[in-house]
Amino acid sequence: MSKPDYTGTFHMVEQENMDSYLAALDINFALRKIVCLLRPSKEIVHDPVTGAMRIRTLTTFKNFNMDFTIGKEFTEDLGPVDGRSCQTTVNWDGDNLICEQRGEKEGRGWTHWLQGDKLHLEMRVQGVVAKQVFKKAV
Numbered sequence: 001m002s003k004p005d006y007t008g009t010f011h012m013v014e015q016e017n018m019d020s021y022l023a024a025l026d027i028n029f030a031l032r033k034i035v036c037l038l039r040p041s042k043e044i045v046h047d048p049v050t051g052a053m054r055i056r057t058l059t060t061f062k063n064f065n066m067d068f069t070i071g072k073e074f075t076e077d078l079g080p081v082d083g084r085s086c087q088t089t090v091n092w093d094g095d096n097l098i099c100e101q102r103g104e105k106e107g108r109g110w111t112h113w114l115q116g117d118k119l120h121l122e123m124r125v126q127g128v129v130a131k132q133v134f135k136k137a138v
Helices: 018-024 029-037
Strands: 008-016 041-046 052-058 064-069 074-078 084-093 096-102 109-115 118-125 128-136
Touching: 008 118, 018 029, 018 118, 018 128, 064 074
Parallel strands: none
Antiparallel strands: 008 041, 008 128, 041 052, 052 064, 074 084, 084 096, 096 109, 109 118, 118 128
């Protein structure tokens, strides 16, 4: 059975527990407060046949690009996020995308899934979970 196509532009509509998540990443207080005020958009280009994916997270403060092939480990530069790098692998779990980021912080990763016109994102690090929900642009 084929996997869902995540291609699209999505705008954040909900956010939960982001400050605690950023604190677990050792992000300073002032920067955490700025990040928590941002309403990012995500531009995703996904080729379900090859597994190639590009996720661009866009804000008025900083942008972050992630290019990868599902199932292939790569070195991810998280400099724009928290100054670290890690070994990252994104795999399918049913129709969900599961990301494992191995590096300085234990239990770091995220899960993306689609539900109707919404893109859900759950981010994890050291037992702390933050959630964001994005609505697909029409």
